[in-house]
Amino acid sequence: MSEYFEIAYAAASKRLCLFTGTGFSKALTKGEVPGWQELLESVCDNHVQNPDLKDSLFPEDSPNPLQLEEAAQIIGVDLLGQSKDIHEIVSEEIGEIEPTEIPDSVSEFFSERSFRIVTTNYDKLSEQLVGSDCQSLGPGMPVPKSNSRVKVFHVHGSIDHPPRMVITADDYFNFMTSETYFSRKLSTVLHENTVVVLGYSLGDTNLKTILSDHSGFMREHFVGSSIFFVSRSQIDQPLRDYYSACYGIRVIDNTEVEEFFGELNRQLPRAEMVLDRSIRSLNKVLHDDKMFKNSFLKMEDSFSEIVSALGAQGISLESRDVVRMFGDILERKKGLCGESGAWEQYEHLAAWLVNVGALIEIRERSLEAPYLQVVKFSMEHMSKQKQLGYSWHAYKRWEAGWKNVRASNRSMIRDFILEKSDDPDAKRIVSLG
Structure with missing residues (x-):
């Protein structure tokens, strides 16, 4: 369980970032949060007047002819003809969703720990779990000047500010080509924290795009892999190898969200106990020509403790x-x-x-x-x-x-x-x- 100890150590040192996707929101709502295509189909069903548009964009017996952001662009144009805005409509549909039957392990972590969240979700479910000591940040939103236990960075915007939600092909183009305070801040958060990816597919285009810059930084500075991908299903070896080589991702598979947080919570007390001691000991070995005691090296977790202390100090x-x-x-x-x-x-x-x-x-x-x-x-x-x-x-x-x-x-x-x-x-x- 060395991976969990490294993640717990990052959480104990307040250097943990959860990178959450739709699958994470589904886990908090018993699957009620729609996937991206489900959401666009719902918009078609409830708001689009052209009865053939949905079938042409999402045919049942053949692959989609367009990428989902391109389909969203076409739906948005149709809605403009009715004086409707796809951003406002999506915001209204997402805003009605509430967390239900939250697993105890998730609730415990979110209510007690300090961490960061980066998400492509528009919803505010994470903020609801955390409570009052939480700040939301997103494109076009005011930047909080105060501290908070948890900060949530909405990469594609949130229902708090629908005009800046990244939905259509035009939105994606502007998002990919713009250099803003928010994009620079997001890059800093990923570089300075251990990142745990929850609720994505490894093939997700948004995930790969956002992590590309981060993984390039990690290779250039030769710090160890600090990105973990948590999957409900088993990940085949070729995919493991590809994402390890390209993005520095380590996989924890066959693991549900509640199982992940349950094991993380179990590892946290020991991580907190050894945090300060491990950093002091590491510095003595690296800089004062000291040696780790045999009694320490006899423990199974001592190597994970050393690696975690290196990561906490950003040492190559x-x-x-x-x-x-x-x-x-x-x-x-x-x-x-x-x-x-x-x-x-x-x-x-x-x-x-x-x-x-x-x-x-x-x-x-x-x-x-x-x-x-x-x-x-x-x-x-x-x-x-x-x-x-x-x-x-x-x-x-x-x-x-x-x-x-x-x-x-x-x-x-x-x-x-x-x-x-x-x-x-x-x-x-x-x-x-």
């Missing part, structure tokens, strides 16, 4: 001091595996190696050689079958985590193991899809 994972520290940590964890009765250390080591492989590109960097040697050690001390002298739990960690390792790192590990090791279980892991 490729800096000389960090690479030296990672190499030392992995070697010392390997040494701890040799102590009497230390079988859990083999399991921890496997989890740490998977975590490093998911976080950063390792090939052709100074961490490559020591990382591969420790991977070889870990894989040669595990076993798919329960047998004396080998860790079955370490094998399970590699088997479950292999899909989360970046594709380039998987390829690097596979080449190294097939060349340097004769261990059948090691070869079995690197041959997984």
Whole structure:
């Protein structure tokens, strides 16, 4: 559960941003919030006079002939002929929706924690969940000068200011080409926070567009992947690899919204407890030539704590001091595996190696050689079958985590193991899809 600890650590340090889409609003309303096409079809049913327009834009037996924003443009033109505004109509339909039967885990987090929300939703459901200590920001809206526990950035506008809602093709063009205070502020929020994406499809065009600039910044500055995508369904390996490579996204799949917040709430007390201590300890190791205590490195979550502290301070994972520290940590964890009765250390080591492989590109960097040697050690001390002298739990960690390792790192590990090791279980892991 290292991903949840990293997210909890970000929340504890008030550096968490939730990036919410329609699926998140659906989870708060038992599915009553319409999808984008459903919303446009409803506008056609209730306001458009041309009886053939809906069928031509959204045929039942064939793909849509136009993108949804283009369809919205055509619907908007039809409504103008009736002296109606599509922005006002959409605002009225969305404004009638209220949250219903909110999961306890979601309510607990929203009522107690400080965080940011970036959303392409027009609705105000998040604000209703948070209560009075919340500020809404969007294009064309006044900028609050005071602080609040939660800020919600409505990327495509909100029902508070219908004229600036991004609905039609013209709206999207203006949104994509304009450089405003709001767009610059949005970029800053994404760069300065750990981002958790909730309620989107990985193929969502809006999501990809907004994250492109952010992922370019992350690659240029070589900080670890700090974007998590939470999906209700399973994400296939090719999609995982593509979005990891292009956007630095790590996937948490087969997870409902209430499950995500439930686990996050469980991780928060420990994250809050170690927050200040972990940053102080990290600084001593990086700048005062100190070393982490063995008692600390024996704990499974200690590596996640170190990575989270690095992220909290914006320290590059490729800096000389960090690479030296990672190499030392992995070697010392390997040494701890040799102590009497230390079988859990083999399991921890496997989890740490998977975590490093998911976080950063390792090939052709100074961490490559020591990382591969420790991977070889870990894989040669595990076993798919329960047998004396080998860790079955370490094998399970590699088997479950292999899909989360970046594709380039998987390829690097596979080449190294097939060349340097004769261990059948090691070869079995690197041959997984």
